[in-house]
Amino acid sequence: MDIIYTIWLRNMKRYIRSKSRIIGSVSMPLFFLLFLGFGLNSVVQIPGMDENYIVFLIPGMIAMSVLFTSVFSGIQIIWDKQFGFLKETLVAPVSRLEIMLGQTAGGATTAFIQGVIILVISLFIGLNSQSITGFLIAFGFMALIGIAFTAFGIAIASRMDDMTGFQLIMNFVVFPIFGLSGALFPISSLPPAIVPITLLDPLTYGVEGIRYGLTGVSQINPLVCLAVLGGFTIAITIIGAYLFRTIKS
Amino acid sequence: MTVAIHVDHLTRKFNDLVAVNDISFEIEQGEIFGLLGPNGAGKTTTLAMLSTMLKPTSGSATVNGMDIEHNEDGVRKSIGIVFQDQSLDEELTAWENMDFHGRLYRIPGDIRNQRITELLNLVELENRKDDIVKTFSGGMRRRLEIARGLLHRPAVLFLDEPTLGLDPQTRNHLWQYIATLNKEHGITIILTTHYMEEADRLCNRIAIIDHGKIIALDTPVNLKNGMGGDVVTLKSSDPSAIVAALNEPWVSRIEQHDGQVIISLKNAEQHVGTIVTLLNRDKIAIESILIHKPTLEDVFLSFTGKTIREEEADGKANMRMYQKMMRR
Numbered sequence: 012m013d014i015i016y017t018i019w020l021r022n023m024k025r026y027i028r029s030k031s032r033i034i035g036s037v038s039m040p041l042f043f044l045l046f047l048g049f050g051l052n053s054v055v056q057i058p059g060m061d062e063n064y065i066v067f068l069i070p071g072m073i074a075m076s077v078l079f080t081s082v083f084s085g086i087q088i089i090w091d092k093q094f095g096f097l098k099e100t101l102v103a104p105v106s107r108l109e110i111m112l113g114q115t116a117g118g119a120t121t122a123f124i125q126g127v128i129i130l131v132i133s134l135f136i137g138l139n140s141q142s143i144t145g146f147l148i149a150f151g152f153m154a155l156i157g158i159a160f161t162a163f164g165i166a167i168a169s170r171m172d173d174m175t176g177f178q179l180i181m182n183f184v185v186f187p188i189f190g191l192s193g194a195l196f197p198i199s200s201l202p203p204a205i206v207p208i209t210l211l212d213p214l215t216y217g218v219e220g221i222r223y224g225l226t227g228v229s230q231i232n233p234l235v236c237l238a239v240l241g242g243f244t245i246a247i248t249i250i251g252a253y254l255f256r257t258i259k260s
Numbered sequence: 261m262t263v264a265i266h267v268d269h270l271t272r273k274f275n276d277l278v279a280v281n282d283i284s285f286e287i288e289q290g291e292i293f294g295l296l297g298p299n300g301a302g303k304t305t306t307l308a309m310l311s312t313m314l315k316p317t318s319g320s321a322t323v324n325g326m327d328i329e330h331n332e333d334g335v336r337k338s339i340g341i342v343f344q345d346q347s348l349d350e351e352l353t354a355w356e357n358m359d360f361h362g363r364l365y366r367i368p369g370d371i372r373n374q375r376i377t378e379l380l381n382l383v384e385l386e387n388r389k390d391d392i393v394k395t396f397s398g399g400m401r402r403r404l405e406i407a408r409g410l411l412h413r414p415a416v417l418f419l420d421e422p423t424l425g426l427d428p429q430t431r432n433h434l435w436q437y438i439a440t441l442n443k444e445h446g447i448t449i450i451l452t453t454h455y456m457e458e459a460d461r462l463c464n465r466i467a468i469i470d471h472g473k474i475i476a477l478d479t480p481v482n483l484k485n486g487m488g489g490d491v492v493t494l495k496s497s498d499p500s501a502i503v504a505a506l507n508e509p510w511v512s513r514i515e516q517h518d519g520q521v522i523i524s525l526k527n528a529e530q531h532v533g534t535i536v537t538l539l540n541r542d543k544i545a546i547e548s549i550l551i552h553k554p555t556l557e558d559v560f561l562s563f564t565g566k567t568i569r570e571e572e573a574d575g576k577a578n579m580r581m582y583q584k585m586m587r588r
């Protein structure tokens with residue numbers, strides 16, 4: 012536990028010091044929220060939902076913020092590799108599993124905080140939730156997304172030598188995960204042929220779970236969301252730990 | 261004397277490339293032991309195996325009595341390492357880098373803080389302890405890394421090219437630190453270097469390593485004495501003629517290399533007159549003549565037939581290959 016804490020602590024210190032990164036990764040979901048939200052608010056009517064489009068969009072943007080931050084945090088191991096710091100941890104008398112779990116905890120925490128920042132901003136632009144339980148449900152799903160996708164990032168980083176493949180991963184893996192998740196539009200509005208694909212996307216369940224917590228409405232039963240996302244988180248953490256075990260410095 | 265490191269027929273291959281080829285040696289406790297050789301000779305691969313970062317292809321080794329393959333954690337706890345490439349977190353302060361290391365090695369809080377203060381004092385970084393490492397010079401970073409490597413009180417300290425890329429003044433300073441650590445704290449040190457001067461000045465014993473093999477192993481004095489007293493270096497446009505002309509009993513060894521003739525002999529000052537006379541008789545022009553005590557450079561040349569710089573040119577291509585393969 013102390014080793015996991017040590018590595019988590021290092022991640023926190025680095026996070027707090029990287030002001031530009033904090034602002035940078037808040038800005039994209041925020042722009043989406045403002046431009047898409049306010050721009051489409053009057054033209055888009057979500058079927059079966061009384062609220063504005065912007066309220067529909069908020070859970071999606073929170074999930075997006077957590078997703079991007081966590082994948083990036085996981086992939087950051089490549090930087091540690093390139094700057095040599097990874098060797099320092101790998102040669103210490105600690106297990107690879109502890110290092111991986113510490114890194115996951117650190118990445119998930121930063122991603123969670125980024126999500127909370129978007130959530131707090133959302134309170135000022137139309138989110139109108141009074142339920143404490145609702146917030147706790149949303150927090151729970153944000154934490155799960157954070158853990159799952161940090162582990163996902165670590166799994167990728169364990170198989171990459173440098174950052175050259177990073178853009179490729181972003182364009183062909185992370186953006187589709189985001190786009191298919193129902194963050195921007197309701198799953199039910201999609202052509203029936205595409206619906207099954209969105210249901211294969213683990214983030215869909217995260218977005219729906221957060222949406223249930225914050226707006227009280229979701230298209231997928233929140234318990235199903237919890238089961239699927241929880242299962243995915245456990246599976247990907249095991250895969251990440253397995254791949255990290257054989258990482259070369 | 262107790263054995264700190266015992267290496268037995270250690271071999272490491274990367275596909276077809278034999279990076280370390282069947283080496284065996286022993287290091288005693290309290291020694292400063294040098295692995296001297298050009299880049300790409302297999303020094304770093306050897307250290308990587310001894311520090312459990314890389315599995316040997318065959319052979320075995322023990323560090324502080326523990327097997328490098330079967331007791332990885334035991335070995336890791338008992339060694340400190342300063343890598344060839346920097347391995348600090350540049351975004352953290354000097355103190356935080358030390359603290360992170362102390363926690364990784366599970367040193368309790370109060371002892372940890374006390375030791376960090378002590379060690380930062382030792383490497384004269386105490387007044388910069390709260391500065392981010394990004395702002396440190398190369399020499400400061402190296403010192404911090406050495407301090408960090410000592411935090412968990414290792415019995416053996418591994419230094420991989422400790423002064424690579426540092427200016428001469430900082431290098432001198434670091435040599436003093438290393439010598440002090442060894443003398444006052446009794447730490448066994450194994451270092452790799454391709455600087456002759458560094459090996460000569462610091463090490464009790466030196467293993468000269470080339471193409472993955474140890475080609476000579478002895479104290480620096482014995483290695484140099486093995487050259488036979490003195491060295492006379494002659495420069496000439498016709499080096500082969502010189503070799504032919506100086507077929508005399510007092511010449512213990514004569515080699516021709518890169519437009520130069522290197523003659524090993526005893527009492528060079530008595531024979532230099534004869535050398536000039538002989539060459540004049542054969543009408544061989546001498547561009548320059550130099551008498552000196554043998555250096556490790558001469559030792560290296562006599563064992564490998566090349567200077568370390570020439571070996572390096574060959575070695576670099578190999579080294580890039582290793583690095584690529586080691587990442588796989």
